[in-house]
Amino acid sequence: MAETSHDWREVLGLRSPTEERNPRTEDLDRLPTDELVRLMVTEDAAVLTAVAAVADRVAALVDLAVAALGAGGRVHYSGAGTSGRLGVLDAVELLPTYRVGAETVAAHLAGGDRAMMHAVEGVEDDPAAGAADLGEIGPADLVIGLAASGRTPYVGGALEHARARGARTALIATNPRATLADGVDVAVLVDTGPEVITGSTRMKAGTAQKMVLNMFSTAVMVRLGKTYSNLMTEVAPTNQKLRARTVRMLVQATDQDPERCAAVLAAAGDPRTALVALIAGIDVSQARELIAQFPPDATRSADPGGVRSAVAAARGERHG
Incomplete structure (x- = not known):
């Protein structure tokens, strides 16, 4: 029976800790509000430890970005859903904080600007769109895929297109088994484990991705002399x-x-x-x-x- 369940997850590409059921939160709908909130706080506390475990990978990604920008390239974020929106948020905040705009760090969200405010169905499953949204890139650029599951087709298309153009590539995901990690120069795989609500990656996974993105872009700005x-x-x-x-x-x-x-x-x-x-x-x-x-x-x-x-x-x- 266990083998059948395992095969089912493999077929659907769901081999990710974020898709597993969290045994610590199975009774959350029976808890009073204060206990429910404390339970979520306890789960979120584990995110910091998970991010700390991949600090060396974040540092490697920072060095890769500094080298790319020093060579006249750009950093591109490519993502869908929560992951993609976090990339947009990180990129746009660089302008008022460090006077760095899209000419240096550009974010590409599946579904475009509309998807920032509204769910756009099906766009994350289109690898061709991921490639097309990158536009013209070259060997000096760095493309960072953002995907909690580490398997989003839109992101996969962007990474494949980037490699074909000779650009460096990276992946930030919350799945240690991320299939898109194969072939990238740097993979930052944060093991945040099962979510409080099964599969709701806007929670622990989203928090981890935001932490990694904020640390990454801030460290890059420090290295570039913005402080x-x-x-x-x-x-x-x-x-x-x-x-x-x-x-x-x-x-x-x-x-x-x-x-x-x-x-x-x-x-x-x-x-x-x-x-x-x-x-x-x-x-x-x-x-x-x-x-x-x-x-x-x-x-x-x-x-x-x-x-x-x-x-x-x-x-x-x-x-x-």
Whole structure:
């Protein structure tokens, strides 16, 4: 009987822990609300351990992306459903946070923009659409498939197309047996186990994928020099909150008063130039010249953003 069940799952491509029934939650519909919520919290707590177990794979993926972007390529996310929407969310948030847009990190969601707000039936089963949605890619690009099950045809089509064009490929999935992991350069396979609600991968699997994506893109931005220490130097101050955050960042980095930081930021026009001017105690024009000499560079040891090097140069010192 067990063998028949096993074969049935194989036939339908459902050999994934996320599709198994969770014995710890079988009575969840009989629990009072507080116990139900605590049960979900307990299950979610295991996600962090599962993600930590693949930290080395995430690091390898970061290095792959930094190399791709350094060679003039782009990073592409390809996914469907919850996985694809998480890719879109991660990509679009890079613009206000690090001034990085679709020219650097692009997200491709099965069903297009409409699928972000509405379920579009059947699109995830179309490998040709996954390939077509990537558009023109080349050997310098990196295509990252996002699929909780690790078998989504739309994602498979994108990965196959990418390999045919000589691009590097990766997979982020929550199935240790992910079939799409075969042939990719880096596979990040997070074993989140059975879901609280059987097969509802927007829960633990979705949380794990979001954690991995956030860590991946943040680490890439740090390596590309988009930060100084743990402060964001490329924030696009497009609203009052972000303008205040930028001034606060300058205050935190320099210990100077907010009025002074706001005035220098207004004169400089960007946080990095303002930061160098404030730390080095030089005028904005000098800071701008030094920033041009030390642009962000992922290969610059211990100072990818160039701020420390620019300040050292202003002081007649040598950094690194």
